[in-house]
Amino acid sequence: MSKYFRQQIGQLVMLGFPASSISDDLRLVAKEYELGGIILFGRNIEEPEQVAELAHDAQTLSREIPLWVSVDQEGGTVARFREPFTSWPPMRCLGDSGDLELAKRFGRAVARELLAVGVTLNYAPVLDVHTNADNPVIGERAFSEKPEEVGRFGAAVIEAIQGEGVAACGKHFPGHGDTDVDSHYKLPVVDQSTERLRQVELLPFHAAVSADVAMIMTAHVLYPAFDEERPATISKNIVTEILRQELDFKGVVATDDLTMKGIASEWSVEDAGVESIAAGCDLLLLCEPDVEQQVRTIEALIHAVEQEVIPVSRIEDALRRTNLVKAKFLVDAKRWNPLPSAELRAILGCGEHLEVSHELWRRS
Secondary structure (H helix, E strand, O other), X not given: OOHHHXXXXXHHEEEOOOOOOOOHHHHHHHHHOOOOEEEEOHHHOOOHHXXXXXXXXXXXXXXXXXXXXXXXXXXXXXXXXXXXXXXXXXXXXXXXXXXXXXXXXXHHHHHXXXXXXXXXXXXXXXXXXXXXXXXXXXXXXXXXXXXXHHHHHHHHHHHHHHHOOOEEEEEEEOOOOOOOOOOOOOOOEOOOOHHHHHHHHOHHHHHHHHOOOOEEEEOOOEOOOOOOOOOHHHOHHHHHHHHHHHOOOOOEEEEEEOOOHHHHOOOOHHHHHHHHHHHOOOEEEEXXXXXXXXXXXXXXXXXXXXXXXXXXXXXXXXXXXXXHHHHHHOOOHHHOOOOOHHHHHHHOOOHXXXXXXXXXXXXX
C-alpha cells in the first residue's frame, strides 16, 4: 500500500478531542493521516469566538481536502450550542405546528448560526418515527409519530439547511423510533416485519434521499427482519442493499459513534470500524477523545485492506463519495476566516431567529 493511499484512509474517520482548542494529539494524528473531520461537544465549546477560531485552526490540519467541522444541533435537549446562539425547542414542536414554511425558516436560521462559527456539517434532522412511548432516547427529538409527517418536515429542514451551505445528516437509519432501549448503553432491537419497516421506518428516509440529503447516519439497532445477527451499522444488507440500492442513496453514509455501548459492548471499536466500512459505510464517528483508540481504528482499516478483508475498491468508493460531498459544501472552507466579534454576535440569537423560536413554542 502506498504512503499516499494509507494517508487517505484517515479521511474515513471523524474524531472527537478533549479540549476547547485543537489538541497536540489531534495534530499528531493529522500529520500521519488526512482526516475526515472533527466533531464538537460541550467540552470543546466556551464561547462563539473561540469556536470560530477552533474551526479555522482545524482546517490547518488538512493537506489537500478540507475537514468537516461537525456538531449535533438538533434543537431541544440535543443542542451543543447554547446562548448566545438561538435556543430551539425540540423538533416535536415543529412537527406539531404543521407549518412547512416555519420548518424552512428554522433550518435556514440554524445553518446561518453554524456557518457563522465555521461549522459545516450538522447531524440533523432526526428522521425517526416516534412510535414507541417507552423510547428513552428519541421522544420529542422526532417530528411526529406519523411517518409521512416526519418525511415532510425532515425534507423541508434538509433543503433549508443545505440551501444555506451546511451539510445535513439524517438519522438514525433505518429508524430508532420504535426502540425501548438507549443505544448509548445497550443494543436495541426493533422486532417488526419487513412490511412494517418499509411502510413506517423507511418512509422518512425516502423523503430525505429525494431532498438530496448530503449524509445519512446509521443506527446501532438490530432489525431481525432485515438482518438477524448484525445491527444496521455493520449490516451489508441494510447499508448497501437497502440504503444504497433500494433507496438509491448516493451521498455519504456515516456511522453513529462507534464508542457507544450499543455496538461497543459486543464489538471492539476497531472491529466495528472495519465491519462498518465493509458493510458500505463511508465515515466512522469516533467521538471519545481516546487518541490511541482512534489510531488503532485507522490502522485496523489499513490492515483490513492489506489483508483483503476490505477490497481496495470499497475504500476508493467511500473516498469518492466523501470527496464529492465535500466539494459541494467545503469549496471555500480553507479560505474561511472568523468574523469580527461584533458581526458574529449580530447573527447569533438575532431578532429574526428568535422570532422563529418563539413562534415554534407558541404553535406547539
